[in-house]
Amino acid sequence: MRVLFVGDVTAKPGKRVLAMHLPDIRDEYDWVIVNGENAAGGKGLDRKSYRLIREAGADLVTLGNHAWDKKEVYELIETEPIIRAANYPPGTPGKGWWVLESGGFRLLVIQVMGRVNIGLLLDDPFRTVDRILAEVPHDAAIVEIHAEATSEKYALGFYLDGRVAAVLGTHTHIPTLDAGFLPGGTAIQADVGMTGTYRSIIGGEVKTFLDRFLTARPQPFRSAEGPARFTATELVFDGARVTAISPYFWEEP
Ligand SMILES: [Fe+2]
Numbered sequence: 001m002r003v004l005f006v007g008d009v010t011a012k013p014g015k016r017v018l019a020m021h022l023p024d025i026r027d028e029y030d031w032v033i034v035n036g037e038n039a040a041g042g043k044g045l046d047r048k049s050y051r052l053i054r055e056a057g058a059d060l061v062t063l064g065n066h067a068w069d070k071k072e073v074y075e076l077i078e079t080e081p082i083i084r085a086a087n088y089p090p091g092t093p094g095k096g097w098w099v100l101e102s103g104g105f106r107l108l109v110i111q112v113m114g115r116v117n118i119g120l121l122l123d124d125p126f127r128t129v130d131r132i133l134a135e136v137p138h139d140a141a142i143v144e145i146h147a148e149a150t151s152e153k154y155a156l157g158f159y160l161d162g163r164v165a166a167v168l169g170t171h172t173h174i175p176t177l178d179a180g181f182l183p184g185g186t187a188i189q190a191d192v193g194m195t196g197t198y199r200s201i202i203g204g205e206v207k208t209f210l211d212r213f214l215t216a217r218p219q220p221f222r223s224a225e226g227p228a229r230f231t232a233t234e235l236v237f238d239g240a241r242v243t244a245i246s247p248y249f250w251e252e253p
């Protein structure tokens with residue numbers, strides 16, 4: 001079994017490169033999971049962006065701290081294969097996990113968000129994952145941790161080592177070079193990276209983003225233009241375990 005996890009699709013360039021490349025490689029994977037939290041103009045997921053991601057070949061779309069930025073998501077999340085972080089408080093719309101099923105094999109995908117430097121009052125991601133693993137029947141599990149701090153991502157990795165197939169980080173938009181295995185056999189990568197324009201500041205236009213730092217005042221978010229990169233992580237499974245984890249890149253010509 002092969003799974004492709006595509007990093008945060010960011011604004012128009014991200015959607016463009018996704019639509020350009022994913023259909024060409026889709027058949028090589030049993031399941032494709034795409035983080036779409038930045039798909040609509042860099043912030044949130046609207047109906048049009050969701051359709052494009054699904055038509056490109058995604059089986060499941062995940063969100064993040066930008067989950068609620070576009071109002072259409074409230075409707076979409078009730079009926080479509082979309083998940084938001086599982087450690088939002090009880091009563092939050094939508095679900096924080098999803099089971100992808102094929103030929104009797106159930107792949108549980110959970111998203112949690114970190115609590116370090118992300119500015120949200122979320123529940124404990126560690127115990128949230130424990131609870132879902134205990135409650136939801138599955139044959140293998142992937143946990144996406146959408147977080148700012150690498151330390152928190154690795155803490156969750158070691159906490160879950162040997163209990164889940166893979167722990168994949170998202171949110172920082174810059175891929176990390178650590179893809180590999182923890183001692184108990186769980187595959188890990190601190191950040192999958194972004195699908196979007198890398199000659200930018202995490203997908204945002206350089207001038208306005210830089211001004212946040214130079215002026216110490218809020219600035220509007222504008223997404224960057226320019227050639228985009230498709231960035232993902234490939235997981236090869238043997239039963240419930242991952243036997244190979246590899247970052248995957250494709251650059252727009
Ligand atoms: Fe993101």
Ligand SMILES: [Fe+2]
Pocket residue numbers: 037064065066146170171172
């Ligand atoms: Fe994020």
